[in-house]
Amino acid sequence: MKAAVLVFPGINRERDMARTLQLVSGRAPAMVWHAEHDLPAGTDLVVVPGGFSYGDYLRCGAIAARAPVMDAVRSFAAKGGLVLGVCNGFQILCESGLLPGVLMRNAQLKFICRDVYLKVERSDTPFTRGYNAGQVIRVPVAHGEGNYIADGETVAKLEGEGRVLFRYTGPDGIPDPNWNHNGAMNGIAGILNEHGNVLGMMPHPENHVEEVMGCTDGRGLFAGLVDHLAKAA
């Protein structure tokens, strides 16, 4: 795996992400500054980490979506390259047009940091091959604007095409408004683009990869990617 982690001013989970990629893949990712126009040669995974790019004083992710490096990411994605956006990264991918929909303020209008349960809807994607379809994983969220919203047609399409990859549910895998902390439509926590090579998700799998954090359910995502890329190479 030759991962590249994008660094925009105000991003703050890039170190968590880099550490996780190193831990799972055995190789440190390249840290790519927002002002760059190119990705490092041979990059096979682009990660847009969490944080508050440019302070998120405008719409979350809106400024980062227009940074020079995002042109490179768009063309990388257009060629089928794998892109993972987490939290602010998901917001940036939506603002970049790489994923549909928007992330609104949490329904309760508060920032929420807690462990949530996610149902992994499919296991036949590069991002989820480390899990079983229907498996429920526990990972933390930490965001104020993670309430996924799109128009009815888009959501129907996402659901119909199996592009909702992660969904907020109770510990038993059953959707429940009480376990949908941010009010996202259909409990959507993570979605794929049309071609299945771009994933955006609000929760932080990178924070649940070591026993020290009390849970390692996030590891499967990265282990699956390593596996996929090793087979592809």
Add this chain to the structure above:
Amino acid sequence: MTAATQTKITPELVAEHGLKPDEYERILKLIGREPTVTELGIFSAMWNEHCSYKSSKVHLRTLPTKAPWVIQGPGENAGVIDIGDGLACVFKMESHNHPSFIEPYQGATTGVGGILRDVFTMGARPIACLNAISFGEPAHPKTRHLVSGVVAGIGGYGNSFGVPTVAGQTRFHARYNGNNLVNAMAVGLAEADKIFYAAASGVDMPIVYLGSKTGRDGIHGASMASAEFDDDSEEKRPTVQVGDPFSEKLLLEACLEIMEKGCVIAIQDMGAAGLTCSAVEMGAKGDLGVTLELDKVPTREAGMSAYEMMLSESQERMLMVLKPEKEKEAEDIFRKWGLDFAIVGHTTPTKRFVVKHHGEVMADLPIKELGDEAPEYKRPFVIAEKQKRVDADSVAAPMPLADALETLIATPDLCSKRWVWEQYDHVIGGNTVQRPGGDAAVVRINDGPKALAMTTDVTPRYCEADPFEGGKQAVAECWRNITAVGGRPLAITDNLNFGNPERPEVMGQFVGCVRGIGEACKDLDFPVVSGNVSLYNETNGRGILPTPSIGGVGVIDDFQKSATIAFKAAGEVILLIGETQGWLGQSLYLRDVCGREEGAPPPVDLIEERENGDLVRGLIADGAVTAVHDVSDGGLLVALAEMAMASGIGATLTEGPDDTPPHAYWFGEDQARYIVTVAASSAAPVIERARDAGVLVERIGVTGGDALSLPGERPLAVADLNRRFEGWLPGYMAGAGQ
């Protein structure tokens, strides 16, 4: 000095600057002439209570500040301790009380921002934030608004900056109705031989301004924090600054980068009294003069006067002395991060603080006297008479024990604070071994196995009833909480919040608490390495409860061995360590169940504290115990309920001793106690070990089932307790009881 002297310095102007007539006399004597208005502003900024510690200094000097592991004690931006492996822990707690009452969100954000800057100014990357926040009674019309704003503000800054907020205290009491408290603590990591200090060195060295631009915000903020409130305090809103965590994150990365590259000689953040305080401190500490050229200061708006620039408290700014040969390199790094960089002055051999603007000298003052020789008061104080001990036999139990427990865990002080800490990102960094809700947070150091244990503690009602015992107890509880997770307590930061020191009874509370803190620090080898004093927390003549918040840090050699409060399995033996007399004076049972807020608080026997704690720490290190919880607010039964709720496992408890009334036994707040659980087979050896150490230990029950059962009482389902425990705060914030 020409134009500047045109503003006549009248007694009214002096008073508006918060300077007393005798202090103004002192200024006249010191400089031998009438000051300019800019100079008057500079004096007011340096000599106010907040910056000069003029009422508290003489007492603070009595605190123990040294230990072999202390690298830097009080007097710098933050304290520094050696935690082994070439690493240092840098930490401090600071208040932002007055601004947070006037504008809770921004007041809290800038409090967090200020303390983070104090830590990374010394070359440390912040790894955790903590806080201690106090609000008025829930029924007060302002309380919800303040809680909601302060919590959102603390989260808004820390979450965006990217540091986990891992522990804290939240309390409610009518005495904070007119003055809520926001005490923020930051903890950072640095290499022990790469700590940066404020003292400038070398003559003619460039002084560089870094960070955000200077605006007209926060002028006289420090002076506001040095006066009490009245009904017009809302009018002070313009003195509150606005926090910008994004700029601070950039400033952090840029500062650490230029420190890494060896560009920095001295560095000081611009906090209270901004440019004035930072420049004076750098010069005074380095025995040098400083000349500032205000025309070069990056400003947010045109036409700012020297007076405004010197007193602005715009946030996210730093002052540095750079190595001249590294200037270009440092500038490039700052430009990369999109931050302002300007050479605004230089060091001089004169020990004068000279401020120039538009080619004119606006101020020319002796630098040492501005800082080191600020007025110092030995204010008169009276220590209040001690309250009588409440005899447990004289307190009738108004309800069954089970009802009392249900009541207590749903009170504002004892209920779950999840509503608060879920608004703080407490997992960023991937090192939070123990999240909020336990005795102390545990944060892994880099890749481990070492970890830091950290907590904030104080019991203001004890301090009010007996400042000396209350001061002792605050330190002891902090030490105990670190011990309860398996940590070796190393040092504290103290954030002393009191009312108006010009009132002898308030000064008496301050003096009493400081004496108590000093005694506990000495006996527990737990020195004070940094701190902050916040006085004048008073509205219309009524002061807050004396609130000396103690923030402590300890080290755990292997984070995997840290203990947690949750019961681990059914069938384990529950042991109580320490002596239980059934002390009801100042207990929450007496206050919230019996409606009596009175009596002497529980005394702290520091020898017993140490013996009991050392035993518990040893048991944890040896893996001899499965769960550990200190017994504090609410007493034994509340602590047991917390252990049950954290796990979902119940317990069957045995009868208390015959000679103590049951409600005093189960709810008394005797100090130096811990509850531990052990596997049934290892109960005997653990009891043996305690007895060998001369520590009192008793079996009080067995874990198991899904309810907490007391002899002769109805069993309490853990799930039901948990619902009550979790319910109060969200219900209150959603408007219940309105």
